Amino acid sequence: MDDVSVIILAAGYGTRMKSKLAKVLHHVGGAPLIEHVIRAAMEIAPPERITAVVGHQSEKVRETVGHLGIHFQIQEEQLGTGHAVLVCRDLPHHATGKVVVMYGDCPLLRGETLSALVARHREVGVAAATLVTVTLENPRGYGRIFREDGFVARVVEEKAATAEEKLVRELNSGIYCFEAEPLWPHLASIKPNPASGEIYLTDMVETLRASGLKTAPFEVPDPSETVGINNRVELAEVDGMLRKRKANALMTAGVTIERPETVSIDTWVEVGPDTIVETGVQLRGRTVVGSDCRVGSHSILEDVILGGGAVVHPFSFVRAATIESEASVGPFARIRAGVVVESGAQVGNFVELKKTRLGKGSKAMHLTYLGDSTIGENVNIGAGTITCNYDGKKKHPTLIGAGAFVGSHSTLVAPVEVGEGAYVAAGSVITEKVPEDALALGRSRQTVKDGWAKRRREGRKE
Ligand code: UD1
Ligand code: CA
Secondary structure, eight states: OTTEEEEEEEOOOOGGGOSSSOGGGSEETTEEHHHHHHHHHTTTSOGGGEEEEEOTTHHHHHHHHGGGOOEEEEOSSOOOHHHHHHTTTTOGGGSSSEEEEEETTOTTOOHHHHHHHHHHHHHHOSEEEEEEEEEOSOOTTSOEEEEETTEEEEEEOGGGOOTTGGGOOEEEEEEEEEEHHHHHHHHHHOOOOTTTOOOOGGGHHHHHHHTTOEEEEEEOSOGGGGOOOOSHHHHHHHHHHHHHHHHHHHHHTTOEESSGGGOEEOTTOEEOTTOEEOTTOEEETTOEEOTTOEEOTTOEEESOEEOTTOEEOSSOEEESOEEOTTOEEOSSOEEOTTOEEOTTOEEEEEEEEESOEEOTTOEEEEEEEEESEEEOTTOEEOTTOEEEOBOSSOBOOEEEOTTOEEOTTOEEESSEEEOTTOEEOTTOEEOSOBOTTOEEOOSOOOOOOTTHHHHHHTTOOO
């Protein structure tokens, strides 16, 4: 397919979104509309042969998807779909071969459908263009397709269609495969539509035909793939469709999803087989879940790596962290950026971890905050332990050696170190290094006054 290039039309503002943000930057399936389209295009052409035509908020679009390595071409004024393609005329990567044209607001379109379009175009052989058509019960807003001898003779835009023409159910999806050589001179010859003043890409069909060149139809079996987004109701619908598609793909690949209609999984998340995803879970961003894991109800994982056999108990929020194999976190855990929970380690309820490494087999089971900490293997962090990592100006590290035991309700004032095998007595405030194998007591000694409570009850003075 190295003769294929792709032009993505994405210059429109999308007025009906009623948004500050250009339409193609709105998210479905966890990513901007245009990213889905670019990734589908990347299945038929390398990024250096893909151009996005941008206009409204072109800088923002470039910032958002520029890392994918495609070209951007500015269309200053939105003078129609034909004009949008025409601004790409002088780009050398579109000068020869096949030029596929598609819209930036159709995120359901699969790469394999684009491949099938190019394959059909090659198969037909004699056509200067192949146009993707769909048959819909409700054709509103689409250009109607008129065939002759099995080829497309013309496309009539809804606004120009007669009542009879409007009855046609075969419609223009807006996706085309053109031969580059006839495309550019013919496109340049199209006159603006007299009613709207726009240059319509759909006029290519008749323009080619006038020169004896053919446009072949390619009817896709699943019309829902070509659905475009015009407003936020459609945005939500398409988002739901992408998530359903994602859940189905994962279930087919061996993942159990409880009540999939309640689960929200972003398009590029990976989940290994025999993992169980419970009701109401969200898996976001670039999350990679291993096999044999369990993700508990209503947990949210964003950009998380979860090793094989790891468990996230319900109602946990984990972001930009790594939970290694056989480790467990939650319920009600908050695991923040830069955390590594090493294999077999356990984080329990109401525990917050930030930029912390919890060593193999270590435990922090209850009501704890560990920030900027490095904790060795097989350490026990008692309930209510707090690392005081912030002095009001700077963050400071806490180091806890392997095998150490930190008693409940300890306060570790960073920077501070607890040596390997050391023991911190419950309720201590630790401000200085605790040497290896030592016991540190950082609290006042208990005083007992015999009979004091009884005397008080009986109203006697001390
Ligand atoms: C277009 C087709 C119609 C087809 C329908 C399918 C034409 C004239 N009509 O109509 O036959 O059934 O798509 O959805 O082509 N764009 C630009 N620059 C412009 C104009 C548009 O980049 O100057 C982009 C828009 O951002 C959008 C896409 O092209 O993503 C389609 O434009 P739109 O105006 O929505 O076309 P339709 O009227 O829907
Ligand atoms: Ca449209």
